[in-house]
Amino acid sequence: MEKKFINLTKNSSVGVPELDAQHDHLINLINKLNKMCLGREEVSDIAYAMMIKQTLYFIQFHNNCEKELMEETNYPGLDVHNKFHHVFFMNFLKKIRAFESRECVSLEKLPDFLYEWLNSHLIMDMDFGLHVRKSGYLVA
Numbered sequence: 001m002e003k004k005f006i007n008l009t010k011n012s013s014v015g016v017p018e019l020d021a022q023h024d025h026l027i028n029l030i031n032k033l034n035k036m037c038l039g040r041e042e043v044s045d046i047a048y049a050m051m052i053k054q055t056l057y058f059i060q061f062h063n064n065c066e067k068e069l070m071e072e073t074n075y076p077g078l079d080v081h082n083k084f085h086h087v088f089f090m091n092f093l094k095k096i097r098a099f100e101s102r103e104c105v106s107l108e109k110l111p112d113f114l115y116e117w118l119n120s121h122l123i124m125d126m127d128f129g130l131h132v133r134k135s136g137y138l139v140a
């Protein structure tokens with residue numbers, strides 16, 4: 001089945017340039033990773049492992065950036081938002097570890113998992129983006 005790859009559109013912009021740039025990069029990473037998952041026979045294990053690591057690191061970096069910005073702008077939804085980041089990250093790690101330890105031999109469901117997460121992540125960041133814009137952070 002052909003998967004659709006997603007793009008950052010005006011509708012998914014959160015209105016904060018540094019977050020939009022990170023989301024754009026995140027989307028590119030996830031699209032690339034998904035391409036690898038779906039055509040695994042053409043990808044070496046090393047290339048695959050590096051791509052997963054790169055994606056994991058970037059998600060962690062992005063979550064940390066958002067956390068710092070939430071603290072800096074006194075975002076009232078900080079705890080709930082961080083918990084959402086954390087739960088997803090741990091689930092992602094669990095899937096990768098299961099794959100690495102060969103408990104689960106295929107990552108073919110990873111694309112759906114990542115796209116679902118990305119959509120809910122972007123929706124949740126809308127409220128945060130609105131808060132950042134109202135806080136005056138972008139003007140300073």
Ligand SMILES: [Fe+2]
Nearest residue numbers: 062066121125
């Ligand atoms: Fe985000």
Ligand SMILES: [Fe+2]
Nearest residue numbers: 066121124125
């Ligand atoms: Fe977020």
